[in-house]
Amino acid sequence: MAVTIRDVAKASGVHVSTVSRTFSAPHLVNAETRTRVLAIAEGLGYRPNRAARALTTGRTHNLGLIVADIANPFFPPLIKAAQAQARERDYHVFVADTDEDPLMEQELIETLSKQVDGVLLCSPRLSNRMIEKLRAEVPFVVVNRRVKGLTTVLMDVGQGARAAIGHLVSLGHRRIALLTGPDGSWTSEEMRTAAASAAGDFDVELSVLGPNEPTEQGGIAAADKVAGSTAVLCYNDLVALGLIEGLTDRGLKVPDDVSVVGVDDSLPGRLNKPKLTTITMPTAAAGRMAVDLLLAAVGAGESGTPTLARLETSLVIRESTGAAPA
Template identity: 75%
Template sequence: MAATIRDVAQASGVHVSTVSRTFSAPHLVNPETRNRVLAVAEDLGYRPNRAARALTTGRTHNLGLIVADISNPFFPPLIKAAQAHARLRDYHVFVADTDEDPQVEEELIQTLTKQVDGVLLCSPRLSNRAIEKLSEDVPFVVVNRRLKGMSTVLMDVGLGARLAIEHLTALGHRRIALLAGPAGSWTSREMSDAARAVAGIDLAILGPNSPTEHGGLAAAEAVLAADVTAVLAYNDLMAIGLVEGLDERGIEVPGRISVVGVDDIVSGRLTRPKLTTVAMPTEAAGRTAVDLLLQLVGAGQTATPALATLATHLIIRDSTGPVPP
């Protein structure tokens, strides 16, 4: 039979209410007593009833994590890091996938906010105004979208795009295409702004495109029509698809066209040629987002929105080379 709260209280020599406070409001319990209760609970295998605790504290100890496309290899490392980090704080993370659909995203937010203490929204497709309206009921942290008045975790893709373009210009490339992502994407806009700021290049922005291998494959004709010698793709999936599309047309990478991706997903290291890419700190973003969200959950209405910007870096592999003669 599973241990009960009364078993823990009796073995610890304290009242049942003290055991309850140890788990629901540990800061209200004397440290020595708290440690004794926790040790006894561990020995007895006692686990507090989450539903009962939620009635007492008003908290579920659940968080929602909404991503744009769970099949995209960019997201699983972020998800796993967020889940592991939340567990250390006695929180569980429930993951939902919008399939890149703003309407689905809105429905999921409306559903989750009734069941969790806070929401992590990763690479959203909704408008800023819609997100601000939907985030009124529970604490929100947004990953990869800058929103005024909301806590945000940004992976500095603008820095990464600049490093990628500068790498290409150092190889002699001047006619460069940016293969844009979905319409309304914050990441795509940041990349465009950063690329435009690099002097001395003739930049062609192609898109919007689906952020998938198929999207990159379908963009091969547009890349060839743009008469460029190098391409920076919105993400690695698109870059991999583009390399395939160029190969089908007899165009060598990097002999004729150099290609750079973004994300540093595993498959980019296995392609031929291996993909030059901007590495994104996805695991750090997951952990940081959980930290910011739990700060908001703990502070309630007094919380001040926070901004965390995480650095990106360029990994040079085999898909980039000197401009062809």
């Protein structure tokens, strides 16, 4: 037979209400008692009834995690880290993919808001105005997008873009292209601003080309756009890998004829030939931090103060960048 809350209470020598509070409001239970109850519950194999607890506490102990494209290698490490962090806090995570579609994103938020305590929005494509409107339905934490009044976790891709431009200039490149991503992308705007500033500092030519699909096909399609540039900084690793394929099909060699830099430091880039020089993004750290901040927002309710957390990035130099051609 399944172990019940009364079995745990009897074995622990406490009232049933104490066991209930241990799982629903642990801060209200004496630390020694809480530790004993949890240990006995674990030993007996007791698992609290989430539906019943939700009725008592008003919390589902579920979180929503919405990503722009689950097939993009950028997102799985973030999802995995967020799920692990949530489990440690006794929460479950529902993951949903918008396929880069802002209307689908809105629909998913409206649906999930009835089933979760909070939502993580990763690289959202919705307008800031719509996100601000939807925040009334459920607490949000946004990853890689600045929205006024919302807690945000940013990966400082601008820092990486400046390092990438400096690296390319050190190799003798004077005509550099930036392949941006989709319209409305915070990452694109950060890269554009930082790359333009660095190009001005180094007195080199920067061509900003976009928008582009954030996929390998987007990179292949951009191969003709970068003609005349000796180096290209791409929106992400997928675009960079597609660009390398497109350049190769046109008889150009990377990095002999054109140097290519990606963003993400994903596994495909590390396995590619040539191995991809890229800006590493702390996706796992962002996933863990976003969960912690979201649970803090859920606990604080409307009285919580929005937080801005910014994580550092860095440039990883591999084989896809080399000296500018003579």
